[in-house]
Amino acid sequence: MRYAFRYCFALFRFVFSVLFNGRVFCLVIAVRAIFFSFFSRMRARTAAFFAAAGGAIAVEFALLAGPMVLLMIGMFELGSNQLHLQQVERIAQRAALLLRSGEIRAADYTAQSFRGDVLCSNLVLLSCGNIVVHLSSPQSSERITGADVSGAKWCPGAAHEVRLLQVAYPVPLLSRIWAGTPLSTPYFIASHALRNAPDARTRACT
């Protein structure tokens, strides 16, 4: 009550000085009074907060909850990322093995049919529609990266040529928020090199 009165009085003095006197001295006194009133009130409240023992555990828990929850999300994300990454590696490795051994030929597929028939045939955890597949020369200008998969294409190439098979999958949403890039979509990428067989059919990029 005392503070409320002091605050109102200071406010009144301030308004009065501005409207009627307009003198700088009055203004300074008024502003000082307002700040004094405000800080005195805050100090009293802080002292009362620290003196009170009720609900101490709740306050302590509230202080700890933030770091603990972040820690839990971090640990969950580590596991989840590793699982996704392993799956992407596994399907890419299997597909590369089939291409390297000559069991399947890249020229017989398009990127879509390769994804549907080869990559998605034994899928666990991953969503087939999110998989991006890329086959091209291993030169850096031709590759897709974790930050940009828009240039993905299917270039089986000619006989004897070296090809790079890349399989990409979007990083889970939580990890993107964690990494501070919630709006962009980074990708996990698994890459495997192979060389076309001497009798490989040449086919243009699609």
Place this chain on the structure above:
Amino acid sequence: MRRLAALFLADTRAMTLVEGALLLAILLPALVVGFEIQRYIRHGHQIASAAEGFAIVLSHRARPIGGSAVSQDAETVAATFPELEKNHGALWREAIGIQATYLRFEPDSESCIPGDTCNYRRARVLWTWSGGTAGSRELLEARGLLRSCAILQPGTTPGSGTLPEGVFGSGTLVAVDLVYAYRPAVLASLFASRVILRQAFLPPLYGDLEFDPSADIGEVSPCP
């Protein structure tokens, strides 16, 4: 100090906060270590995949080899291990030890009958290529892996004069060694780098990969 410590231990206020702080001090480093282990394992897999890819691309060649051909095939290492270019840019070849060696197995005895009494426990180096950069050779040398024209024997420890027991047999073989000095992402200045070594061994699939004398020599060292 002792009085302060006694006061602290006697005080029962803010117990949850102190306990939480003690737990966090253990859990936070555990999270960082978990992240670092995951990164190390991923690097290991990618380097193994890069070694395998380079060995496949080389061993699936159909004709004798020149210097630029091997160098060109080594590009697959950066393609399958993208952290190399991400961390070192155009100088990635200085940051990884890459070595390709072409070997021919020889019988222990001249008088043995091939396919019957011959035992192939010696491998003669026909040519070797070691990354093409001083950094690459240094990394291989520091690990004792820089190969030269020699006869290789079976051995359990990877070295310049040895090959794993299981790869010996008749015919020829492409051997690829990759050495990478892994640096932790967190507190890199506190922890020493750790060497990751991965090897791949494959026989040539379509033809002999001997050095072609008419081709450019590049960084290949052919053996007499």
